[in-house]
Amino acid sequence: MDMVLDILSWGLLLGGGFFVFVGGLGLFRMPDFYTRIHAASLTDTMGAGMILVGLMLQAGLTLVTAKLLMILIFIFFTSPTSTHALAKAALFAGVRPLIYPPAKKEAKEAAPTKEDATS
Amino acid sequence: MYTVATLAVLVTMALALARAVMGPTVFDRILAVNMIATKTTILIALLGFLSGRPDFLDIALAYALINFIGSVAILKFFKYRDLSHSGWLSPDAPHPHRMPNWMPPEVVDILQKHPAPDDKQEPRS
Numbered sequence: 001m002d003m004v005l006d007i008l009s010w011g012l013l014l015g016g017g018f019f020v021f022v023g024g025l026g027l028f029r030m031p032d033f034y035t036r037i038h039a040a041s042l043t044d045t046m047g048a049g050m051i052l053v054g055l056m057l058q059a060g061l062t063l064v065t066a067k068l069l070m071i072l073i074f075i076f077f078t079s080p081t082s083t084h085a086l087a088k089a090a091l092f093a094g095v096r097p098l099i100y101p102p103a104k105k106e107a108k109e110a111a112p113t114k115e116d117a118t119s
Numbered sequence: 120m121y122t123v124a125t126l127a128v129l130v131t132m133a134l135a136l137a138r139a140v141m142g143p144t145v146f147d148r149i150l151a152v153n154m155i156a157t158k159t160t161i162l163i164a165l166l167g168f169l170s171g172r173p174d175f176l177d178i179a180l181a182y183a184l185i186n187f188i189g190s191v192a193i194l195k196f197f198k199y200r201d202l203s204h205s206g207w208l209s210p211d212a213p214h215p216h217r218m219p220n221w222m223p224p225e226v227v228d229i230l231q232k233h234p235a236p237d238d239k240q241e242p243r244s
Contacts, residue, residue: 010120017127020158024131027138027154033147036138040154043131048161051124055168067176071160071183078187082153082194089194090146 009057016050023047032098037087044079048072121169128162149193156186 019042026039052072059065132155139151160179167173196202 013120013124017124020124020131020161021127024134024154027131027151028134033144033150036147037150040135040150043154044157048157051128051161052164054124055164058168059173064173064176067180068164071164071176071180074180074183074187075157075160078183079157082187082190085191085194086146086150086153089198090144093146093197095144095146 005057009054012050012054012057016047016052016054019043019050020047033090033095034087034097037083041079041083044075044083048075048079121165125162125165125169128158128165132158132162145197149190149197153186153190156182156189160186 023039023043023046026042027036030036030039049072052068052075056065056068056072059068135151135154135158139148139155142148142151160183163175163179163182164173167175167179192202195204
C-alpha cells in the first residue's frame with residue numbers, strides 16, 4: 001500500500017513539475033498577452049493542483065495534509081479570479097488580441113442578413 | 120522527486136522573471152509577478168518536504184492570500200489610478216466599462232442592441 005501511494009505521489013509530482021515547466025515556457029514564448037494568460041492559468045490549476053495533491057499523498061492523514069488542502073482550495077478559487085480580472089482589465093485598457101482585425105467583409109455581409117431575417 | 124519538482128518550479132520562476140522584465144505591456148508584468156507569487160507558495164511547500172520539516176506551510180498559506188489581495192489591488196490601481204477610489208464616477212466621466220474602440224463592428228452592434236443591465240452610461244451607486 002505504501003508502495004502504491006509512493007508511486008502515485010511521484011507520478012503526481014513529476015506531472016505537476018512538467019505542467020509547471022510547460023506553463024512557464026508558454027508564458028515566456030507565447031506571442032500575445034491573452035495566450036500568455038492561458039499558459040499561466042494552466043500552470044496555476046494543473047501544476048499547482050498536481051504538486052499539492054502529490055505532497056498530500058506523501059504526508060498522510062496529518063495536520064500537514066489539512067494545511068495543504070487549504071492552500072489548494074485557496075489557489076483553486078483565487079487564481080481563476082485574478083486571471084479573469086487581469087484579462088478583463090487588459091481588454092478594457094485596449095490591449096488588442098493578435099488575430100484582430102478579422103476578415104471584415106464576410107462578417108459585415110453575414111451579420112445583417114441574419115438580423116433582418118429574425119427581426 | 121521533490122528535487123525534480125523544485126527544479127521545475129525554479130526554472131519556471133526564472134522564465135516568468137524574464138517575462139516580467141521584458142513584458143511589453145504592464146499587464147504582462149502583472150501576470151508574470153502573479154505567477155511568480157503562486158510558484159513561491161508551491162516552492163515553500165516543496166522546500167518544507169525537501170528538508171523533512173513541513174512546518175513552513177503556514178507561510179505558504181499566508182503567501183497565497185497576500186498574492187490574491189496584492190494582484191487585485193494592483194489591477195484596481197491601474198484601472199482607477201487611485202487605490203482609495205470607491206468605484207463611483209461622475210455622470211460626465213468616461214465610463215471604465217465602455218467598449219474599447221477597436222472592437223469589431225458586428226460585436227459593437229450586438230452589444231448596443233442588447234445592453235447588459237450593468238452596462239449603461241450611468242454612475243453606479
